[in-house]
Amino acid sequence: MKQLVLIGGGHSHVAVLKRIGMAPMPDVRVTLIAREVTTPYAGMLPGHIAGHYTFAECHIDLRPLCRFAGARLIRTEAIGLDPLARRVKCRARPPMPYDVVSIDIGSSPATADVPGAAEHAIPVKPISRFVAHWNTLKDRIAGGAHRIAVVGGGAGGVELVLAMRHALRDVPGASFRLLTADDRILPSYPARLRGIFERTLRQRSIELLTGHRVQRVEAHTLHCANGAAVEADDILWATEAGAAAWPREAGLAVDDRGFVQVNDRLQSVSHADVFAAGDIAAVINHPRPKAGVFAVRQGPTLAENLRRVLAGQSAQPFQPQQAFLSLISTGDKNAVGAKWNLTVQGRSVWRFKDWIDRRWMRKYQDLPEMGASSGEHGGLAGGAMRAANDMRCGGCGAKIGAATLQRMLAGIKPVARADVLIGLDAPDDAAVVAVPPGTVAIHTVDYFRAIVDDPYLLGKIAANHALGDIYAMGAEPQSALAIVSVPHGSEADIAPLMQGANEVFTAAHTALVGGHTAEGAELAVGFAVNGIAVVGRLLRKSGMAAGDALILTKPLGTGTLFAADMRGKADVRAVDAAIDAMLQSNRDAAAILLKHRADAATDVTGFGLIGHLMEMLLASGVGAELDLGAVPLLPGAADTASAGHLSTLHPENVRAMDRVQDAARFMRDARFLLLFDPQTAGGFLAAVPGERADQCRADLVAAGYGASAIIGRVVERADAAKPITIRASS
Numbered sequence: 188m189k190q191l192v193l194i195g196g197g198h199s200h201v202a203v204l205k206r207i208g209m210a211p212m213p214d215v216r217v218t219l220i221a222r223e224v225t226t227p228y229a230g231m232l233p234g235h236i237a238g239h240y241t242f243a244e245c246h247i248d249l250r251p252l253c254r255f256a257g258a259r260l261i262r263t264e265a266i267g268l269d270p271l272a273r274r275v276k277c278r279a280r281p282p283m284p285y286d287v288v289s290i291d292i293g294s295s296p297a298t299a300d301v302p303g304a305a306e307h308a309i310p311v312k313p314i315s316r317f318v319a320h321w322n323t324l325k326d327r328i329a330g331g332a333h334r335i336a337v338v339g340g341g342a343g344g345v346e347l348v349l350a351m352r353h354a355l356r357d358v359p360g361a362s363f364r365l366l367t368a369d370d371r372i373l374p375s376y377p378a379r380l381r382g383i384f385e386r387t388l389r390q391r392s393i394e395l396l397t398g399h400r401v402q403r404v405e406a407h408t409l410h411c412a413n414g415a416a417v418e419a420d421d422i423l424w425a426t427e428a429g430a431a432a433w434p435r436e437a438g439l440a441v442d443d444r445g446f447v448q449v450n451d452r453l454q455s456v457s458h459a460d461v462f463a464a465g466d467i468a469a470v471i472n473h474p475r476p477k478a479g480v481f482a483v484r485q486g487p488t489l490a491e492n493l494r495r496v497l498a499g500q501s502a503q504p505f506q507p508q509q510a511f512l513s514l515i516s517t518g519d520k521n522a523v524g525a526k527w528n529l530t531v532q533g534r535s536v537w538r539f540k541d542w543i544d545r546r547w548m549r550k551y552q553d554l555p556e557m558g559a560s561s562g563e564h565g566g567l568a569g570g571a572m573r574a575a576n577d578m579r580c581g582g583c584g585a586k587i588g589a590a591t592l593q594r595m596l597a598g599i600k601p602v603a604r605a606d607v608l609i610g611l612d613a614p615d616d617a618a619v620v621a622v623p624p625g626t627v628a629i630h631t632v633d634y635f636r637a638i639v640d641d642p643y644l645l646g647k648i649a650a651n652h653a654l655g656d657i658y659a660m661g662a663e664p665q666s667a668l669a670i671v672s673v674p675h676g677s678e679a680d681i682a683p684l685m686q687g688a689n690e691v692f693t694a695a696h697t698a699l700v701g702g703h704t705a706e707g708a709e710l711a712v713g714f715a716v717n718g719i720a721v722v723g724r725l726l727r728k729s730g731m732a733a734g735d736a737l738i739l740t741k742p743l744g745t746g747t748l749f750a751a752d753m754r755g756k757a758d759v760r761a762v763d764a765a766i767d768a769m770l771q772s773n774r775d776a777a778a779i780l781l782k783h784r785a786d787a788a789t790d791v792t793g794f795g796l797i798g799h800l801m802e803m804l805l806a807s808g809v810g811a812e813l814d815l816g817a818v819p820l821l822p823g824a825a826d827t828a829s830a831g832h833l834s835t836l837h838p839e840n841v842r843a844m845d846r847v848q849d850a851a852r853f854m855r856d857a858r859f860l861l862l863f864d865p866q867t868a869g870g871f872l873a874a875v876p877g878e879r880a881d882q883c884r885a886d887l888v889a890a891g892y893g894a895s896a897i898i899g900r901v902v903e904r905a906d907a908a909k910p911i912t913i914r915a916s917s
Contacts, residue, residue, distance in 0.1 A: 188216045188676030189497050192275055192285040193258075194265045195292035196221040196249050198228075199464035201551050202486025203289070203493065204249075208256040208554070215497050216677065217258035218283060220265050220275060224249045224759045227314040230544050233516050236321060236350035245544075247551045250762065251755025255554045259640035265292070268437035270458050276433075280643045281598075281683040287460050287497055289489065290434065290447060291482070294466035296339065297429030297444075303404035308338065308424040311347060317423075324421060325354070332360035336409060336417055338401055339425030340367025340374070342515050345384055347425055349518030352391045363393045364417060366409065368400035376513065379530040380523055387517050428466055442469045452502035453489050460496075464489045473507045481507060483547070514540040554755065599685050601699040602692065606719075607666055610700040618700035620666050626719040631656035633792075634670055634713025638749050638867060639766065642680040645712060646687030648769045652868040653714035654695055655790035658777035659871060660727070662720035664695050669702030672711040680710060688714070695774060726780065726873075730787040731807035735901040736880030740776045740887055741768055741870025742894040743796060743861045744824025751832035761823025768821060768894075769868035775890045780873045783883040791869035795840040797847065797862045797911065799872055804910045807874075813899040815858050816916035825857040828864070836865045848909045856915065870894075874901055 191212075193200045196219060207217055227235075231245035253260040261283065267276030274282035295312045298304035311317045327333065337348040348365050355361040365372070365388065372388075372395065373381045388395050396417065403410040409417040430445030440448045440457035447463040448456045448471050455461035456471065465482035475481050485505060492502035512526045514536065522537035523530065601611050609619040622628050633653040639645050650667070657664045669688065673680055681704065689699050697716070748765045751757035773790065780788055787807060789799050796818070804811055840863040844850045853859035870892070875883045880897050887895035904910050 188214055189286045190284055190679075191215055191217045191493060191497060192283055192288045193217070193219045194275060194288060194290045195465075195467075196223070196226040196247075197291035197293050197465040198226075198482035199486040199489050200289065200291040201226060201247055201249075201252060202483070203490040204252050204256040204258060205551060205554075206487065206490040207258065208252075211257055212494055212497060214676070217256060218261055219249065219253055219258050220261045220263060220277065220283060221249055222262070222264040222313070223315045224260065224262055224763070225315065227318065228544065228548055229314065230514075230540075231548070232314055232318075233346040233350040233518070234541075234544075235318070236347065237353045237516075237518050239520065242318070245548070247548070248755075248759050250752060250757075250759055251554055252551055253640070254753070254755060261641045262644075263641075265433070267433045268439070268461075270437060270439070270461065273460070280641070281686050284679055285460075287462070287493060289462040289464065289493060290467055291463070291465045292431060292467050294428035294430060294446075296424045296426045298424055298426075299429065301401055301404060304401070304424060307404045307406050308422040310424045311343060312428075321351075328355060328358055328361050332362075333358075333421070334362050334364070334419045335421050335423065336364045336366060336419035337423045337425055338366045338409065339427075340365065340369055340372040340397070341425070341427075342373060342376075342513070344425035345372055345388075346516055346518075347423065348393055349387065349391065350516070351518075352393055353518035363391075364396060364419065365393055366396045366399040366401060366411070366417065368398070368412075370397050372397070373515075377525050377528065377530055380513075380515075380525045383523050383530070383532055384515070384517070391518070430467060434463075434467070442471075444469075451504035452492050453485060453505055454492070454496075454502060462489060462493060470505070470507065473505075475507055514543070516540065596681070596685060598682065599689050599699065601689060602696055604665065604696070604698045607698040607700060610666070610698055618666060618668070620698075620700070620717060622719060626721055627725075629657055629660055629662040629718035629720055630715070631718075632670075632713060632715040635711065635867065637710040637712070641683075642710065643683035643687040644766070644770075645710070646684040646689075647691050648766070648868055649712045650688040650691035650714060651770060651772055652792070653716045654691070654697070655773050655792065655868060655871075657716055657718035658773045659788050659790040660718070660720060661724050661777060661781050661788075662718035664692075664697040664716055664718045666698045666700045666717045667692055668700060668715040669704075670713040670715065671702065671704045672707030672709070673704065674709060675706050677710065684710075684712060688712075691772070695772065724781065726777075726785060726788040727806070728787055728789050728803045729806035731803055731809050731874040731901045732786055732876075733809055733901055733903045734877045735786055735874035736877050736897050737800075737811060737813070737899040737901065738780075738873050738875055738880060738884060738887070738895060739791070739796070739819060739870060739898050740773070740873070740892045740895045741771065741791075741866075742819035742821045742824075743791070743864055743866060743869070744821030744828075745769060745867050745869065746795075746834035746837065746864040747824050747828045747832055747861065748821060749867075750834045750837075751827035751830070754832060756830065756832055757827055758823045761821065761827075764822050768870075771868075771891070773871060776871050776887060776892055776895075779883060779886045779890060780871065780875065782886070783875050783879045785873045785875045785883075788871050788873040791866050791872050793836060793865045795837075795843075795863040795865055796872065797843045798840050800911065801843055801846055803872070803874070804904075807901075808904060810902045810904040810906070810910035810912070811899055812902055812912045812914065813862075814914050814916050815853070815856065815862075816914075817896050817898045818858060818862070819894040819896045819898075820858065820861060824861055824864070828860045829857040833860070834865050837863055840865060846909055847911045847913060848906065849913075853913060853915065858915075859913070
């Protein structure tokens with residue numbers, strides 16, 4: 188499998204992903220590395236700031252787009268490139284290998300040349316960070332007088348200050364200043380267009396300060412070359428675009444401003460296996476301003492050239508537009524358009540711009556149903572790869588080769604434990620661990636298919652999930668064995684997968700002592716974990732007593748959210764919250780439950796809350812009352828469950844409904860459905876003596892389990908067939 192890595196989710200790369208989805212590339216694995224999983228459309232940002240567009244209307248969710256393209260999405264930031272080893276260096280994860288790499292990371296306003304700007308000003312790019320700042324800024328401004336200064340008299344600065352003025356038109360304490368080093372705003376635009384915006388700024392009471400080149404920035408003060416000191420409560424930076432430092436540091440040919448120099452084929456002039464597009468690229472024969480309109484135009488050519496180069500063919504030249512229509516909004520639903528020597532303005536221009544922007548967004552938001560044009564390739568490989576796997580050997584012939592395995596595991600350094608006598612660093616056939624006197628050995632195993640694209644993240648989630656059973660019994664994890672299935676051609680996934688898992692095991696002082704690998708149709712991973720416990724301190728599923736409080740330490744909803752995510756129907760922020768919950772260790776929660784003398788505990792995983800609660804009730808001979816309104820849920824989980832996006836295991840789990848009294852009353856309540864939702868790396872369900880429950884929950888919250896809740900109580904069993912009663916408080 189050849190490796191195509193796309194760095195950044197810019198306008199050109201979303202076009203590449205869409206085209207790959209429409210026509211998959213055999214024997215090519217596509218990976219997108221992106222710091223954010225939602226890509227904002229720059230043309231609609233001022234409209235979002237002004238309040239005309241919602242966040243969802245002007246952002247592209249990269250998860251469904253990558254799934255449509257059969258591409259992996261790795262959420263991290265690229266921080267470097269090693270062209271000799273062909274590796275992308277990433278923040279907080281292992282490097283990513285590539286055969287061909289494309290860079291579309293955009294630009295940021297240049298702050299490095301102005302002392303204090305990086306510390307005291309907010310750049311308008313990356314857009315995602317600026318939007319987050321704007322949301323908090325609005326709340327602060329609403330409290331009283333507030334002075335805002337925008338530095339930069341280009342189209343970005345002018346549109347931004349007008350959009351903010353419109354959004355805060357009813358806030359009397361908000362005042363605005365626009366500073367530019369030039370003697371006029373919009374210097375590259377026609378004089379008539381400039382005149383329109385100069386009048387508009389005056390009409391909106393926005394002070395325009397031309398000839399104010401900022402030389403130094405202090406907290407709340409801009410010091411200019413003309414001697415002026417401009418005070419502001421917030422400083423927003425929208426000056427000339429600057430480039431990230433790492434392309435230059437990697438040895439790529441760059442221009443004097445640090446942008447990657449590419450030829451007419453969007454190919455690096457110094458490295459033929461590196462492409463660049465959008466703001467980060469400088470097309471040496473066709474210099475153009477840094478504007479999204481050019482990135483959009485480059486997308487189709489970039490997609491075709493990546494396909495050609497990976498197939499061993501010659502790339503084709505990119506032909507940029509000679510003239511383009513400029514459409515600049517005035518904050519309200521008006522805009523000004525200019526092309527050649529013609530300038531027009533009015534609400535009709537804004538409606539035309541709105542139509543163009545929405546049409547472009549629909550191409551990447553309204554994707555064909557999965558499996559139609561995407562070839563059923565499931566995000567990890569194309570049809571050719573699946574066919575090749577069908578012909579691969581089974582049995583021991585499916586093992587990953589020894590040399591490959593040694594190379595993939597070379598960087599894994601398990602934690603050292605004195606009671607691990609023979610481990611991963613020994614050539615023996617099995618690990619040997621000692622059981623200290625006075626303790627017993629605890630054994631468990633878990634295994635599941637990949638639920639996230641990033642193997643490094645998957646390793647962390649799988650390790651946390653496997654450790655849950657050990658912690659749930661009040662035991663200390665001791666050692667772990669890995670079980671990994673990886674598609675042919677994707678053996679490189681083993682290294683980041685095991686690195687992520689080993690980081691979790693190291694934090695848990697658990698030695699990774701070995702494992703087994705095999706080829707399979709898709710990436711899957713599991714761990715057999717060994718733990719030790721003092722018999723008298725074991726937590727069991729039995730032992731619940733009437734009067735105990737039922738405490739849940741993590742929210743429910745991973746099953747429904749990932750079922751929706753597979754269909755491209757989940758909110759990206761909800762999926763991120765689910766991942767964060769799965770990455771949270773249960774170790775401290777177990778210690779707190781032991782401290783408060785919990786009578787029984789289990790981890791909530793595949794059988795859902797009701798399934799695991801039933802195991803505890805049957806083992807203890809008691810009943811339970813649940814407060815449906817108190818059960819914590821992950822953000823968005825109720826919405827996806829209501830929409831019918833449920834895990835394939837959910838129907839099996841729902842069979843436990845006949846153990847719930849009067850269950851039919853709750854069938855239309857999404858909260859009730861989520862009681863049967865299978866969890867991955869879920870939290871604990873514990874029975875804690877009633878008098879200790881409030882303090883136990885307080886300690887859990889203080890330890891970082893903020894969603895912990897008392898969700899019910901244990902009662903004497905009144906009905907052996909239906910021991911669970913539910914109250915539906917709001």
